[in-house]
Amino acid sequence: MTGRRNNPLRVGRIDYANAWPLFHYLEEYTEQAGIDVVLKVPAELNRLLREGEIQVSAVSSFAYGMNDQDYILMPHLSVGSEGKVNSILLFLKEPIESSPPGRIAVTTTSATSVNMLKILMNKYYEINPAYEPAEPDLDRMLEGADGALLIGDPAIRESWENKGLTVIDLGEVWNKWTGLAMTYAVVAARKEAVEASPEAFNRLYEAFAASKEQSVNNLSPLISKACEQLGGDRAYWQMYFTSLNYDFGPKQQEGLTLYFRYAKELGLLDHEVSLHFYKEETLPNR
Numbered sequence: 001m002t003g004r005r006n007n008p009l010r011v012g013r014i015d016y017a018n019a020w021p022l023f024h025y026l027e028e029y030t031e032q033a034g035i036d037v038v039l040k041v042p043a044e045l046n047r048l049l050r051e052g053e054i055q056v057s058a059v060s061s062f063a064y065g066m067n068d069q070d071y072i073l074m075p076h077l078s079v080g081s082e083g084k085v086n087s088i089l090l091f092l093k094e095p096i097e098s099s100p101p102g103r104i105a106v107t108t109t110s111a112t113s114v115n116m117l118k119i120l121m122n123k124y125y126e127i128n129p130a131y132e133p134a135e136p137d138l139d140r141m142l143e144g145a146d147g148a149l150l151i152g153d154p155a156i157r158e159s160w161e162n163k164g165l166t167v168i169d170l171g172e173v174w175n176k177w178t179g180l181a182m183t184y185a186v187v188a189a190r191k192e193a194v195e196a197s198p199e200a201f202n203r204l205y206e207a208f209a210a211s212k213e214q215s216v217n218n219l220s221p222l223i224s225k226a227c228e229q230l231g232g233d234r235a236y237w238q239m240y241f242t243s244l245n246y247d248f249g250p251k252q253q254e255g256l257t258l259y260f261r262y263a264k265e266l267g268l269l270d271h272e273v274s275l276h277f278y279k280e281e282t283l284p285n286r
């Protein structure tokens with residue numbers, strides 16, 4: 001993070017590989033525009049955006065749902081999957097069918113996935129375990145629980161270990177059950193900040209859209225960086241980045257809308273969520 005300069009905008013960046021395509025080439029622009037980029041796990045970014053400490057951020061889609069009246073979505077940008085996500089994983093000591101978990105430790109870094117887990121447990125598996133928020137450390141989480149939910153890079157690292165656990169990919173279960181995609185993160189902005197400086201937002205949006213396009217068109221630099229920084233081989237990261245989807249079209253919106261509906265039904269959200277987008281009609285269709 002660079003020191004605060006004349007630009008009043010601060011942008012939140014998710015500190016996991018899953019969001020790299022949105023941000024990899026963005027920082028050239030933010031550097032040049034004097035925009036600070038704050039690198040944190042999703043739950044921290046959710047809080048900073050809600051408190052107005054940052055004005056635009058990739059956040060948990062659930063956090064957008066909680067604050068949809070105060071936020072505006074940046075169109076055509078998300079982190080999602082239609083099927084396996086590979087980094088939102090429930091690790092269980094015993095197979096879920098023969099031995100349903102009574103207690104699940106859930107990472108404190110997430111909002112979307114924790115609530116997705118609650119929806120899937122309640123509506124798909126029809127069980128009601130207790131949920132215990134915990135730091136993302138699998139071995140410690142499993143000391144006091146039958147299962148543990150991890151997201152992001154810690155989930156990926158644990159998926160490479162062989163600890164004799166049953167591993168359930170929540171993106172895969174969601175897709176099998178609903179037939180739909182799921183959107184884990186969106187890029188949201190605080191409404192009043194957008195209204196105060198629309199030109200700055202236009203430029204920032206263009207830079208986000210360009211970063212995504214460039215990343216998706218040539219994954220090779222991201223794959224090299226992932227091998228260097230996180231381990232694993234090129235084939236893994238090729239699979240990882242191509243299983244994720246960064247669009248936010250009708251398909252992604254349909255899955256997320258159903259998720260919000262279920263969250264409301266279960267009392268995880270106290271209102272119906274509507275998706276409103278930044279100047280959708282005037283932006284180029286990506």
Ligand SMILES: C=C(O[C@@H]1C=C(C(=O)O)C=C[C@H]1O)C(=O)O
Pocket residue numbers: 014016018019042043059060061079085087088109110111112113114151152153184185
């Ligand atoms: C794909 C992922 O989605 C993430 C899951 C989030 C959540 O559960 O709140 C938030 C942001 C996303 O980056 C992941 O964590 O690997």
